[in-house]
Amino acid sequence: MPATEVIMFQESDGTAPLIEWLDRLPEKVQDKCLVKIQRLEEQGYELRRPEADSLRDEIHKLRVAFRGMQYRMLYFFHGQQAAISHGLKKESVVPSQQIDLAIGRKVRFESDPMKHTCRENDDEQG
Secondary structure, three states: OOOOEEEEEOOOOOOOHHHHHHHOOOHHHHHHHHHHHHHHHHHHHHOOOOOEEEOOOOOEEEEEEEOOEEEEEEEEEEOOEEEEEEEEEEOOOOOHHHHHHHHHHHHHHHHOOOOOEOOOOHHHHO
């Protein structure tokens, strides 16, 4: 069993921002992102640079580089879970509004974790 359960944040309308973002990326970038997510599962709170780093207000980032482009996945911890809020392509620094978006999602997640946890088979049920 992984040290940390990694989950995807889900909006109230059932969309999972990270999954939608990943779907738009080239396959090689998707693969690299999935490797980083797996590393987060294995290392959890212990994952550090160059793979992960802290931003602010308990928001962290997974760091992915591919062909000169920088990609980031923002996440937060909830007990032994790591919830990934969303991903972005980074130009120079992660914009404050992107961190604020992750903070808002963290607050919503903490108020109702079940409602804001993406489950892979949700689409198949509805």
